Amino acid sequence: MDVLVIGGSGFIGVRLCTELSNRDHEVIAVSRSPDDSELPGDVDTEMGDVTAYDSLSGLFDDIDVVYNLVALSPLFKPSGGDEMHDIVHRQGTENIVRAAEANNVSQLVQLSALGADPDGTTAYVRAKGRAETAVTESDSDLDSTIFRPSVVFGDGGEFISFTKLLAPPYVSALPGGGKTRFQPIWVDDLVPMLADAVETDTHHGEIYEIGGPERLTLAEIAQMIHTADGRSTTILPVPMSLAKIGLTVGDLIPGFPMGVDQYRSLQFDNVTDKNNIDAFARTVDDLTTLEAYLSGETDYEADTRVPA
Template sequence: METLVVGGDGFVGRYLCAELVDRGHSVTSLSRSPDPEVLPDEVETVTGDVTDYDSIEGAFEGKDAAVNLTALPPLHQPRPGTFHDAVCIGGAMNAAHAASEHDVGQYVEMSSLGAGMDSPVAYWRTQGIGDMVVQYSDLDWVVLRPSFIFGEGSETFAFIKKYTTPYVTVLPDGGRYPTFQPIWVEDVARITADALVDAEHVGEIYDLGGPEVLTFGEVTRMLYRAAGKSVRILSVPMRLAEIGLYAFDPIPSIPFGIDQARALEMSNVTDHNDIDAFGLERSDLLSVGEYLGVEAGPQRTRERVASHG
């Protein structure tokens, strides 16, 4: 199957491209600044900016399937001149239109759990609108909405390491929020690959989560335990933290603002975990503790981690 992965050399994309190659797909990765070094040798790379239709349209020619993975990180402010609506809404429009123009057979839009037009957070609000764009297209679409995705290169892990310190750190409300359901990037990759080839998934929106619900503080402790360090979390009221962030929000050099604070107040847990639509159970998924080596897991899981580095 000729498959295009938009954002193919990003965090999720590089794992998805590898999964698709393993399954025998002929894979092309589209990104603004292609990085072949992070992709299997079999993957072809092309250059294009999802916010510029003319730059990506030709990449969809002759493709049987396509996945749009492009989005901006929810926990860091976008760099100056980059906006969630341009990427999550405009990008969804451009990718879906190009796929339609070239009669792409199966199309997967990677969204995120919590996406919705009424969300107070720009990331989820614009993704919700982008999802609607795809749903109203004439494509055979599938929308995937995972909770926070973890693994090598995880934005969530990077965020925690950047804004916390070992031994003693301060978190809004002591890290009791948000609650989320982290899902391993390779589990997301295999679910996405299944969604691309199984016609039974067409027209469905799937909320996806990992095997456990954790708080921000619990993940912080796990990360430091994995590094052989302890951490004591001190609490500051969320409202007090927001007041400080309102003061910094207009400053481009501060990568954390009020929109990111709102994201930290939101629960990101599935009402129903749709992994069962892909024949999976909680025991089939890798947990954060197993991934970090701070929690014992099934032997087959540990072997799976080792085999993927």
């Protein structure tokens, strides 16, 4: 099949393009700044911006499947403010659906997020929910598959570096004592499922919640990460009311990486109601734990970068 991967130069996109290429699909990776340095030689690259329909419309000719992987991180306050979530996620998806409909694309795979809800608590989950609505309410014969993963970790990802920023070694002052739960999934466990979705029509019209093999609190994750680095950390609980004040002030400071939306996100667990990995013939025993990744039991080294 001819496959267009929008966001193909990103953390998940590079791996997905490689997986699809290895399965003998013809793949085009689309991004605002195309970079083929990490892509297989048979994967083509094109420039496209989801917020600008005209930059996309000419890329959909003779395409069978489109993946929309484009996303702003929910972990950090976006440059331009929280309204950027709506511009990139909702409006960007609407542009993709419009281009797919105009070119008779048969299938769209949408990478969404756990908790996506048009009326959700954070700007991120609202925009993700409205993006899903744009996909499911398409008037064409466009078949869709929506994935809602928990946080995704792996080499080149930002979840581990974000945790180190939020919870530094030795003493970590965490909102609510770090009791928010996550279900981290390794990127190289997620990507094959994304690829499987286009190889049988049984996934058409489905929405899948996808998580890793464990449900871990933020405090447990922080301690696990620092232990892997040969350090320790003591969790110092910060009342959520104080965290709200601090991150509200942070919203007003240019360049401060977090704000009120991040505070709101920490009030809710990021875990599946039902982990739908069984739809792809996987069990939790097939998945890589965060601890196994951090200890080097995978093919990739842990990401140790801390954002500037």
